[in-house]
Amino acid sequence: MSNRLQGKRIIITGAVSNIGKEAAKSFVDEGAKVVIGDINEEAGQQTAREIGAHFIKVDVTQEESVSDFVDSAVEELGGLDVLVQNAGLQRLGKVTDFAASDWDAIFAVNSRAHFFGAKYAVPHLRKSGRGSIINTSSLAGKRGGPGTTAYSSSKGAVIAFSTALALELALDNIRVNAVCPGWVDTAFNEPAISFMGGRASQEEFVKRVVPLQRQGQSSEIAPLFVYLASDESSYLTAQAITIDGGIYN
Ligand SMILES: NC(=O)c1ccc[n+]([C@@H]2O[C@H](COP(=O)([O-])OP(=O)(O)OC[C@H]3O[C@@H](n4cnc5c(N)ncnc54)[C@H](O)[C@@H]3O)[C@@H](O)[C@H]2O)c1
Secondary structure (H helix, E strand, O other): OOOOOOOOEEEEEOOOOHHHHHHHHHHHHOOOEEEEEEOOHHHHHHHHHHHOOEEEEOOOOOHHHHHHHHHHHHHHHOOOOEEEEOOOOOOOOOOOOOOHHHHHHHHHHHHHHHHHHHHHHHHHHHHHOOEEEEEEOOHHHOOOOOOOHHHHHHHHHHHHHHHHHHHHHHHHOEEEEEEEEOOEOOHHHHHHHHHOOOHHHHHHHHHHHOOOOOOEOHHHHHHHHHHHHOHHHOOOOOOEEEEOOOOOO
8 A cells, every 4th residue: 555545534434344444454554543433333343353443432424423423532642633524324115105214214324424524523634734535425415316215315315415516615625526336246135135036136236237247346446436536636626426336527
C-alpha cells in the first residue's frame, strides 16, 4: 500500500463485514485512523482488533445514538476528515404483500440514517477545512427490480440526498458522493436470492444481466471508497457512481 490516506481521520458505519469491512481495512492499510460503528458489537470489536481500527457501537436508526457515536469517534480520532455511511438493510417482497413496518425499517437504516450522520458529522468536517462524505447507495437506487420497491426507493433517496447535500456543502469544501454497487457476493443478498427462487436462479440471472457475467467481490468495491476518501478525488462531488460489472450504462 502507498499511504494514500496518511493523516486522514475516518468514520465508517456498517463496517464489521463484507463491503464495509473491506473498505475499513483498506483505509487502515492506506494510513488512515479509522473508527468503525455498527449495531453488532461482538463482530465490531473483533473486526476492529483484526484490522487495527477502533470500534464504537451505534444504532444508525436512533438520532441520539448517532450523535453520541460521532462525538466519541471524533474525540478518539482528534477530528474528522471523512464520513462513510455504509450500514444497510435489505428486505424484499411484492408491493401487495409488503408490511408498512418493513418499509419503515428499511428507510430508517438505508435513508434516514444518512441524514443523522451528516447532521452530526458536518460541523466536524467543517473544522478540518475539507471533507468527504461517502454514502452507500446501490444500483437498485437507480434501477430497481421485482420485489425491491422499498429497498430501491430507500437507496434512490440516498442518491437524491447526496446530490442535494453536495451542493449545500460545496462552499465548505466538503464533497459528497454516493457509491452504487451492483451484485456483490455477500450474505446481505439472501433476501433477494430467496425472492428469486434460490442461488441457482440468482446465478443464472447474474450471468444473463451482468456484462462481466459475475458478481463483484467486496474487495473490488473497497478501492472506490479509498479513492473517494482520498485527495485524489478532490474535484469529484455530487456523483452517484455505479460499480456493477457494466449493468447500468
Ligand atoms: N451486497 C450487495 O450486493 C450490495 C449491493 C449494493 C449496495 N449494497 C450496500 O452496501 C452496504 C453493505 O452491504 P454488505 O453487502 O457489505 O452487507 P453487510 O450485511 O455485511 O453490511 C451491512 C452492515 O450494516 C449494519 N447495520 C444494519 N443495521 C444497522 C443499524 N441499525 N445500525 C448500525 N449498523 C447497522 C450490519 O450490522 C452490517 O454490518 C449496504 O448499505 C448495502 O445496502 C450492497
